[in-house]
Amino acid sequence: MLPPEVSLSELERDALTELVNIGVSRAAASLRQMVGGEVLLSVPSVEIIAERIATTLIEEREGRDLIAVRQDFTGAFNGRAMLIFPQSSGAELLRAVVGNDIPPEEEAEMEREALAETGNIILNNCLATMANMLRRSFDMSLPQVLRGDGRLLLEGMEPGGEGLVLFLYINFAVRDRSLRGYIAMVMDLPSLGALKRLVADFIERVMDDDSDLAPH
Template sequence: MTVPPEAALSDLERDALTELVNIGVSRAAASLRQMVGGEVLLSVPSVEIIEERIASTLIEEREGSDLVAVRQDFTGAFKGRALLIFPQSSGAELLRAVVGDEIPPEEAAEMEREALAETGNIILNNCLATMANMLRRSFNMSLPQVLRGDGRMLLEGTQEGGEGLVLFLYINFAVRDRSLRGYIAMVMDLPSLGALRRLVADFIERVMDDDAEAAPR
């Protein structure tokens, strides 16, 4: 399945979505700084809409098949599943960044799960909340779940009635000078992506109208 025209982003829509998400992750970084007690840098260089299959292949080609993800379902003006995905090694690195290097082995697995769930909850909630606010809509989100597996298991077959499309974001993520790699994937069906595009178009129009009113006459 290729991305149909009604879901494909224009350059202006892609730029607007990238800016919205970067505002969200900037707010998430501020919250994470309080959690880890150190500097957190987060940015999203680009946003694309691609097929689930392509997204899972991209992640596995870059990171291998040993992945960990935090998933939260969302409903509202559009609906789907949001995932924060890390290579397994980054999950362990995140735990050390949050609680330090001295971790009792018998507690490491549970502590890593809690650190991942909290980190995912902060990042995904800030991204969706910022999008909701800027697009003048609201969303409800489920509690975070920590999943482990390969890209296919995490991403594919999550939509009823066939393969979904993914709003796919690469994250530059640094915590206390530890460089971590991650991805945000928002898996949505075609009607939801169409609704998102319409809301982004309305947002762009409002921004352009505001800029025109603010311009010197």
């Protein structure tokens, strides 16, 4: 049973899902411009789970051989944003962004740069949109390109991996390309409490706006 200060009501969960959806949709528009293909998105999933379960979920979805761009963010609440692909998508992303004419000796470095730039644009776009709607701002770390399993991606979130985290994720795929992955955000419980208060303020503003527009 979650403490009341961090448990989300159905309305709060719906509002948070919509905030994530808008943020990711804008990020997907940037990805579409970069790769020149339609980006298909799933409905966002919002879960409060143990960090070790989040690790397992990441590995179950894409296997243990992952490639990811990770950026930590700080501000009104803190967390980690990740753009996660199966290993095979790294080369496909590079071809989509740069083209097929890549010198073999430069491929590894160009792939890392393409991943870092793509992750930075998409994750910043997503967080900036959410921050704007919540009337807050965030500072983001430089993008890290990581290869490995789910434990590597969540390293340093909570000692021992037993702490509860808010795990947000949304799948994406690029039509006509072998390019798929997902965007995930992870926050600890103190940050979830701060986010919950901001979401409540957001709901109140939306309801006030609706009442102002209603016929009197």
